[in-house]
Structures are given as structure tokens and as C-alpha cells.
Amino acid sequence: MNRVLLHICCGICSSSAIEKLKGDGFEVHGLFYNPNIHPEEEYRRRLEVAKAVADILRIKLIETPYEQENWLTRVKGLENEPEGGGRCAVCFKIRLEYTAKIAKEQGLNYFTTTLSISPHKNTKLINETGRTINQECFLEYDFKKGEGFKNAIDFARKHKLYRQNYCGCIFSK
Numbered sequence: 001m002n003r004v005l006l007h008i009c010c011g012i013c014s015s016s017a018i019e020k021l022k023g024d025g026f027e028v029h030g031l032f033y034n035p036n037i038h039p040e041e042e043y044r045r046r047l048e049v050a051k052a053v054a055d056i057l058r059i060k061l062i063e064t065p066y067e068q069e070n071w072l073t074r075v076k077g078l079e080n081e082p083e084g085g086g087r088c089a090v091c092f093k094i095r096l097e098y099t100a101k102i103a104k105e106q107g108l109n110y111f112t113t114t115l116s117i118s119p120h121k122n123t124k125l126i127n128e129t130g131r132t133i134n135q136e137c138f139l140e141y142d143f144k145k146g147e148g149f150k151n152a153i154d155f156a157r158k159h160k161l162y163r164q165n166y167c168g169c170i171f172s173k
Contacts, residue, residue: 001025001026001027002025002026002027002109002110003026003027003028003029003107003108003109003110004021004026004027004028004029004103004108004109004110004111004112004139005029005030005031005062005099005102005103005106005108005110005111005112006018006021006028006029006030006031006059006111006112006113006114007031007033007095007096007098007099007111007112007113007114007115008030008031008032008050008061008114009034009095009113009114009115009118009168010034010046010049010050010114010164010168011046011048011049011050011051011052011053011054011161012049012053012152012153012155012156012161012162012163012164013114013115013117013118013143013152014030014050014053014054014114014152015053015056015057015151015152015155015156016117016143016148016149016151016152016155017112017114017117017141017143017148017152018030018053018057018059019057019151020141020143020146020148021112021141022057026110028059029059029060029061029062029106029108030050030054030059030060030061030062031061031062031064031098031099031102032046032047032050032061032062032063032064033064033095033098033099033102034046034095034168035066035067035068035070035071035094035095036068036071036075036091036094036095036167036168036169037066037068037168037169038068038168038169038170039170040066040068042164042168043066043068043168045162045164046162046164046168047063048162049161049162051063052159052161053155053159053161056159062102062106064098071091071094074090074094075087075090075091078090079171081171083120083167083172084120084121084122087169087171088121088122088125089125089129091169092113092115092125092126092129093129093133095113095115096111096113096126096129096130096133096138097133099111099113100133100134100137100138103137104137109137110137110138110139111130111134111137111138111139112130112138112139112140112141113126113130114143116141116142116143116144117143117144117148117149117152118144118149118167119144119149120167123142123144127140127141127142
């Protein structure tokens with residue numbers, strides 16, 4: 001069976017992405033790696049939702065340490081970029097590089113991300129970034145298609161899960 005590591009930006013977004021990937025025949029493993037999220041309490045809240053979704057949808061979830069200092073170092077100089085600008089491109093790259101590394105370490109065939117489910121994120125840039133990191137192993141998806149975003153919101157309501165109201169980084173808050 002083809003196995004994929006799904007980078008999870010938040011639990012809510014992962015729900016319909018997991019269902020789509022399973023429907024496409026993948027064994028899905030999740031990775032919660034989001035050093036961009038601020039403050040740490042928000043990070044913990046989103047991690048708890050990711051754990052709940054992983055339990056509900058029966059997937060393995062890999063948790064990572066909260067490493068905001070590393071993220072802040074990598075986006076230094078981009079603090080004043082608009083949402084969707086250069087800072088976001090670097091942020092996508094940071095998270096997808098890490099996901100590719102963990103997928104390889106875990107012996108998983110592919111990697112992808114839930115980031116494309118957001119109507120506020122540049123799916124073309126996300127997929128280009130993933131291909132640049134590893135063209136053979138990155139799965140290109142636009143998870144917002146087929147009502148993916150709406151399905152994720154419905155899933156959150158059904159299971160009474162916390163839904164954030166900003167991307168996560170200190171600069172978008």
C-alpha cells in the first residue's frame with residue numbers, strides 16, 4: 001500500500017484531507033509541525049485538535065517539538081511582508097522540507113500538506129514548493145476542491161472542535 005505523510009497545519013483542515021487521501025487509496029500518517037504558530041498556547045490548542053482528529057479518523061500522528069525560535073530566525077527580515085507574501089513562501093518551505101525529511105526517516109512513500117485546503121493560501125506556490133523539495137515523492141493536491149474546506153468546517157461543527165481564526169503566525173494575528 002502507498003503510504004503518505006500528511007503535514008497537518010491544524011486538525012480541522014486535516015479532516016477532509018485525510019478522508020480524500022484514504023479515498024485515493026493511501027495509508028495516511030499525520031505530522032504536526034508548525035513552528036510558525038504563536039503564541040505557544042495556540043500551538044498546544046491546535047495540537048490537541050489534531051490529536052482528536054487523528055483519533056476520530058484512526059491515523060498515526062507524529063508530534064514535533066515547538067520550535068518557534070528556529071522559524072523566527074528563518075523569516076527574519078520578512079516581518080512586514082503582507083499575508084501571502086515572501087514570509088509565507090519561506091514558511092511553506094520550512095514545513096514541507098521537514099515533512100519530506102520525516103517521511104524519508106519513517107519509510108513513507110510520499111508526503112503532502114493540508115495547507116492547500118485554505119481559501120487564503122496559494123495552492124500553486126505550495127505545490128511548486130513541494131515539487132522543488134522532492135518531485136518524485138510530493139503529492140500535489142488542492143484539498144479545497146470538492147468542497148474540502150466546507151467539509152472540514154462541517155467536521156469541526158459535528159465533533160465540536162476548536163477552529164482558529166488566523167493563520168497562526170505572530171505577524172498574521
